[in-house]
Amino acid sequence: MAGSSIMETLFQRTLEDLIKGMRLQLIGESVFISKALEEIRREIKSTDLHTKSIALQKLTYLNSLHAVDMSWAAFHAVECMSSSRFAEKRIGYVAASQSFNESTPVLLLITNQLRKDLTSVNEYEASLALECLAKIGTVDLARDLTPEIFTLLSSSKVFVRKKSIGVTMRVFEKYPDAVRVCFKRLVENLESSDPQSLSATVGVFCELAAKDPRSYLPLAPEFYRILVDSRNNWVLIKVLKIFAKLAPLEPRLAKKVTEPICEHMRRTGAKSLMFECVRTVVESLSVYESAVKLAVAKIRELLLEDDPNLKYLGLHALSIVAPKHLWAVLENKEVVIKSLSDEDANIKLESLRLVMAMVSESSIVEICRVLVNYALKSDPEFCNEILGSILSTCARNFYEIVMDFEWYVSLLGEMSRTPHCQKGEEIESQLIDVGMRVRDARPELVRVARSLLIDPALLGNPFLNRILSAAAWVSGEYVEYSLNPFELAEALIQPRASLLPASIRAVYLQSIFKILIFCVNSYLSQTETLADWEPKVLDSISDLASVRAPIEGECEEAFNPRVLGQPSADNSIEDIGNVDDGDGQTSKFVSFSKNGFTRESIANLLNLVEVAIRPLSRSLEVEILERACNILGLIEVLKREMPAVFQNEKVLEKEELEVLKLIKLMNDAFSEELGPVSVSAQERVPIPDGLVLKDNLADLDEIMGDVKLPSASSFSLESPYYGHRMDPASSNVQSNEDSEASNESMSLLAEHRKRHGLYYLPSEGNGTISNDYPPANDLKSVDTNQDDTEDFVKLTAQSLVSKKKPNYAKPRPVVVKLDEGESVPVVPKKQDSRDDLLSGAVRDILLGDDAEKLSSSIKGKEKVNMDPLDSKENMHDMENSHHRKTTSRRSKQQPHRKERGRTSLEKLGKEKEEHGGKVKSKSSHRHGRQKSRQKAEGSSDVIAQTPVIPDFLL
């Protein structure tokens, strides 16, 4: 045994050997590592601590750089930590702080070791323990070692003291009650003459204040003193951060610190400090005009620098100012817009944010137009950033900024066609949202949807699928605004639609269904009106007609204005109409053929749809199959029930009325307005009696255990186009089917091509249509890009300069909003309970709690919490407890507090002499005062906790 140990010791490879070996290795890194690991596993079991520690060091190295697991060596790390030799101890500590976490089991073993090292006379050992504690401190460790930290906080060795200060952050975070013990010493260190201790203390307060600023308001005088006196930039930056948090809470404080901060801003040569001053001013002191002016001037300096870092920070600072002082952005708009073509993506992004911040009702059209053009030339990533920010800016607060929805809807269409567009989801939801909210935008929306649907090139781009789904839905839902429903139907059944994923095809099918119903219904109501003129059938349908009359009127109202308003658009429709004329039908029909709903066209449409849909009735996708069958069923019924109509429209049989009723019914169902639904709608539905919602469903699991849940996508009837993922296998099958289908419908295809030849790719000759999306525009060279930016500067300059509101020909259409806050319900941010404990403890200390009592009992916290309940008998105590509640909720009892602060100002001095002998800091003055008042009130149990803001400000 001893022999093997000494052999290991003598021939053990050191860390350096390992690293050298790694660099020279010929056998491949992973093999080398596993070999080394094997070695380490053997060596680490050695009884010799030296060998063990070297093995551990090698393991630490491998873990750090090569992500080798070292959790198994936790116990060995503990062993090394307990070595008496510094070198081994250090290796153990480094390994522990690198690999231990909350769930490491051996953590329980190190408490005593840490305690021993913390109290060691060797400052380096103490420092090792502190570093380790800062990294791995748990609740237990923090609790058990608080006394040692407390001692070290006033250590005479600066080296140890500053580290122990750093550790308090972790200790407080894990174990808030440590605040009661250590806080006073920590505060004392704010007055430390040693710059390192001061820096560390301020660092701790900076972190603490970031979590809960209000608790640290009473320390403002100390921070203020540092702000004015210190010349150490590291410290100043941290103090500025603290004031950035405190100033918004206390206006008097903000007023007081503004001047020193501006002074620093003017004086300092360090950019980091200057930037921190700027940020503090724009974030927290933005009500002080002169300070903001100075800050903006400094920002301008940053923007004009060549250093990309400073430029970036300048833009960043501008974007913080923007919401409150837009003028600052407008002043620098040239730089901002030029940065849009910067080579650095981060800078571009910042400037894009700023450009969007400058957008107003009057400039939006122009800016969006230019940006969309710019997006065409940008790289894909930035292009989508642009599109994304346009979309979110325009949609903000229910399209508040959009005046002209026809423009916006066509902009959405234009954005969809941007080659790099990947914003399918957003555009989809906005297309539908606008459709539902803005009635006036619907005709244009249908037009845009049509142009999207009809373009076969778009079908191949998976990013646009969602948009097409929205377009399909829109065209089905608002088909009554369409100029030519037949065209829409044909676009929806075009053969390339088989490229779409199943969920979107399902939307297509549903839209076809709606369009069919609409067309047939329109046709039937025409023929029926026609029939109305013939006295002999009048009687038989008079009852129906009387019911129908208003609906019809509405339908025609919706339909005619578009047709009459744009007679030139009728050309294509007249083609269909002319066929009808050719048949030599009665002249009466000519008037109706204007709408395109003739016997011929309807029959044609039905045939067309039937041929295209038929193969889908064998689809493997349930959703498609079901909808296809629905459509086929409808066509079947129509064909069977209306032969008379198709042969001779003059004959109106009794049975046809059945069909009429049916169609009417469906049409009514579809034309019912769909509105936006409030987010909170569900909550307002009363829960029916006898329905237990909170019942545990666990037992249901057992029953349903073997029942496999169907995939959500194929059954979600309500919104089939959400969250679908295309299943490659099924779509292959489907496309096979579809190719069969297209063979069957060659003639149909030919006809379609004849009509929309424009949209077919030239490769159609060989029968296969390429699925490739046309290649994106090449990026232009830098010069032209530069030119573009120049243009852009000019353009935006114009659009920004023209401040007057353009006179819109028509008023802004109504945007449907739900009365009661439709926006996402604001859930009050629940603070972490640990934070609450921490800030509670800090407040207790700072606001003059009975420190003795609390520090003596670890259960102090619970006790305090219980107090208000215990002391209900006493009216006075009730009031106090009320006080406490309100303060813990951070109430705004400012005037009250102020007054108290003022009146007690004089007393302060005297009490200082009485109570302040042992402690120096101001917080302890308050502590003393509080104590005396307590005595006067005679209530020892409940301590009034109204936070007292010191009156140093006045």
Next chain:
Amino acid sequence: MIHFVLLISRQGKVRLTKWYSAYPQKERTKVIREISGEVLARGPKLCNFVEWRGLKVVYRRYASLYFCMCINQDDNELEVLEIIHHYVETLDRYFGSVCELDLIFNFHKAYYILDELLLAGELQESSKKTVARLIAGQDALVETAKEEANSISNIIAQASK
């Protein structure tokens, strides 16, 4: 506060990692991959800040090494650049015109120096002189221990255990 420190070579090799926030082992590997992807891809004349997962990575290149530190959004980026520079200067003072090889072979020493500089993700020591003194003190401790361990009498004592 600084969440972690990474040293990555231009070839994407990791030279040093130090985690101040809790990241499990798997997450660490992922983070390193993401950060090196982001940082190494950036050209020379771009700014030194990268937004990453709601945090900010401040990096700076020295010769073939990228020093990366990850901070909160509202931390001062320029200050962190200073910290990086401070660290490099300290290394330089310790090794005497430091190069990547120094850090490769003295991995642990770079680590100890960083520990003197930063604690719990905050700057602890802004004086290069002090850091040098502290490290020298610890080295001396280690040296005496090593001498002791390597002395022949010690080896004999072990062998005869």
